[in-house]
Amino acid sequence: MYLPRHPDSPGDTDPIQPVIWTVSVSRLTGLLGDVIPEFDRRARIEQINLGFEDAVAVINQRLRQEPCDVVIAGGSNAAWLRSRLDVPLVPIQANGFDLMEALARARRIAPRIGLVTHASDVPTFGSFQDSFGLQIEHRRFVTREDARDCIADLRANGIEVIVGTGMAIDHAEAAGLQGVLLYSADSVRQAFEHALELTHTLARSGSRRVPARQRRSSRAGQGTALLGDSSVMAEVRQHIALYAAHDSTVLVSGETGTGKELVARQLHAESGRRGRFVALNCGAISESLLESELFGYSDGAFTGARRGGRVGLVEASDGGTLFLDEIGELPLPLQTRLLRVLEEREVLRVGATEPTPVNLRVVAATLQSLEQRVQAGQFRRDLYYRLATLRIVLPPLRARRGDVALLVHHFFQQLRGVDAPLDEDAMALLSAAQWPGNVRELRNLVDRLRIHWQPAEGSIDASRLLSLAPELAHDAASSPVLQPPAGRPSSVQLQQLLAAHRNDREGMAQALGISRTTLWRWLRAAGLG
Known part of the structure; x- marks a missing residue:
């Protein structure tokens, strides 16, 4: 089963607090329970008192609905969970002082000591053994059956006390041997500190965990x-x-x-x-x-x-x-x-x-x-x-101008929940722009438009668009779309040329190679006169 924290525990109302789940069985559960209150104000911590397949099933089920930043586990449980969970895992690792203290306690029980650790844990104790004259038999296991066999082998060789992980201690006591837990409160505290540092690192990179249901719902936006x-x-x-x-x-x-x-x-x-x-x-x-x-x-x-x-x-x-x-x-x-x-x-x-x-x-x-x-x-x-x-x-936006209208409609739906209120000329103006900032620039412009636009004003025409986004006119002189056309320009081209020439109609007529009278007639026909 898992043990949720009491709803009145400190920090439950803070949604930014890291969420840490501990996974343990046997002796380690009690040690974790002793240390957790020290970190209760720095994280939301829950104990899951299960192991191996049972722990994986419960955690994966809960991750679909609840957030969790880091899982803490020890020994073989940690090794089993690491590749089977969609969440980072911090192992509880015994340090040299833990090992020396555990061996010293075991020596007071019996002269010959069995040390049983998971294969991923390779403690160094040779010099300590030689200095204090200890008789230590070390065995490593991978599976629960391996652990049971290690204990049986040590017992057959006259070993009376076992130092090891929680699983090893359980098997030792079941075989009638005394057990000393390898971990200490300090090694558990260090695991919590590593877990908290990991959550801070993930938060800085914008990679904190969200439930699978939320990830699926947000995937379209990504x-x-x-x-x-x-x-x-x-x-x-x-x-x-x-x-x-x-x-x-x-x-x-x-x-x-x-x-x-x-x-x-x-x-x-x-x-x-x-x-x-x-x-x-x-x-x-x-x-x-x-x-x-x-x-x-x-x-x-x-x-x-x-x-x-x-x-x-x-x-x-x-x-x-x-x-x-x-x-x-x-x-x-x-x-x-x-x-x-x-x-x-x-x-x-x-x-x-x-x-x-x-x-x-x-x-x-x-x-x-x-x-x-x-x-x-x-x-x-x-x-x-x-x-x-x-x-x-990835192509620049100017290399796929035909996608601009689709993106504009998408951004308006995403940001305002409405179809893009731009008329044909305004949309053509957007499609003709150079977009040095590409899709990001386009989205930021749509964000500006949706803030200024009110449904009562109707659609946004080219003139209104240029008043809200004058930077679009900066591309006018260099854009191939805005070069003097062979025939009569479209209303969009005229609008862009006006903006580019800052309403200097004489200079615009010279650029087009036409008289001011012809320009006046074109502008009037386009509704710009």
């Missing part, structure tokens, strides 16, 4: 930049559908505002990966901070380092997708470290000596030419080839 009936956008969607199921790294290139992060999110959403989507802009953080943000650091790595160390975004995206925007801004020393993560599937925290294995998919994005940076010696060639295993190139 794919906004992928709308479009043009052939180039159809090709982009085909690439996403093809690449999503593969773990190979994807390099997404395109101008600012074309939707590179949305492509990365769509790749993650369709990949079936159980972990999170974690995003980092490599150009937004200084090099000194970027290393610890990306790779994390160990306890005591440098002066001022947080006690217990810090989880980096590489570890935070374990089981999910790491999106590295503006990858071309990644400093050369960190490029070497990133390449190791991609090649070895492990990350070494700053100041650490042992790497941590990670299972992640990396999607990188760039608005500059990485090939040119490679030629200039500013980007590692081997990393470039590793990142560009699969490539998606």
Whole structure:
């Protein structure tokens, strides 16, 4: 069963508080219960007193309806849950002091000690054993049956006391042996500190967990930049559908505002990966901070380092997708470290000596030419080839003008809940613009229009549009659409030319190569006279 916190517990009314679930059975449950009150005001914590398959079933069911940022578990339970949950897991890990204290307690019970740990835990106790003359038999297990066999083997060899994880202690006591729990309150506290640091890291990257139901309902909004009936956008969607199921790294290139992060999110959403989507802009953080943000650091790595160390975004995206925007801004020393993560599937925290294995998919994005940076010696060639295993190139909005009307209608529906109130000339004016900021610029303009527009004023015509968005006239002189036409210009072209010439009709007539009388007649026929 699981034990929810009391509704009157401190912090329940704060929706920003991290949500942490602990998963445990046997002895560890009591130890967690002793430590949880110390963190009760810093997070919403719930105990799930289950293990293995039962814990996975309950957690996955609850995740469909409830948010959870991090799960904490120990020993074999942690190893089992890590690859089966759609949420990051922080393991409770015994440190050297825990081991020495547990062995000292066990020595007071019997001279010969059995140490039973999960295969992922490899404690170092050789020097301690030699210094204190202890007789220690160490066994490692993977499954529950392995643990039971280890205890039986030790008992047959005359061992009377077992030091180990909660499962090992349960089996030892069932076999008539005394047990000493390997974990201490300090190791549990450190796990909570790591979990809280991980939630803060995820919050900074905008990657906090939301229930599956909310993710499904918001997925349509995430794919906004992928709308479009043009052939180039159809090709982009085909690439996403093809690449999503593969773990190979994807390099997404395109101008600012074309939707590179949305492509990365769509790749993650369709990949079936159980972990999170974690995003980092490599150009937004200084090099000194970027290393610890990306790779994390160990306890005591440098002066001022947080006690217990810090989880980096590489570890935070374990089981999910790491999106590295503006990858071309990644400093050369960190490029070497990133390449190791991609090649070895492990990350070494700053100041650490042992790497941590990670299972992640990396999607990188760039608005500059990485090939040119490679030629200039500013980007590692081997990393470039590793990142560009699969490539998606996003077209600028001016290369798919036929999609502008579709996007405008979508944004008005999304932001105001109505169809776009633009007449034909105004829509043509939008379609003819250059859009250096691409889809992002278009959406921001629609946001401005929907604030100013009132239903009583009817549709927005070209004149009203230019009054609300005078920047559209700045493209007039250079836009091919606005060059003097061979015949009589359309009303939209006349409107744009008027704006470009700041209502200087004489200069406009000269640009068109016509008399002022002809211009007056054209303007009057277009309703602009």
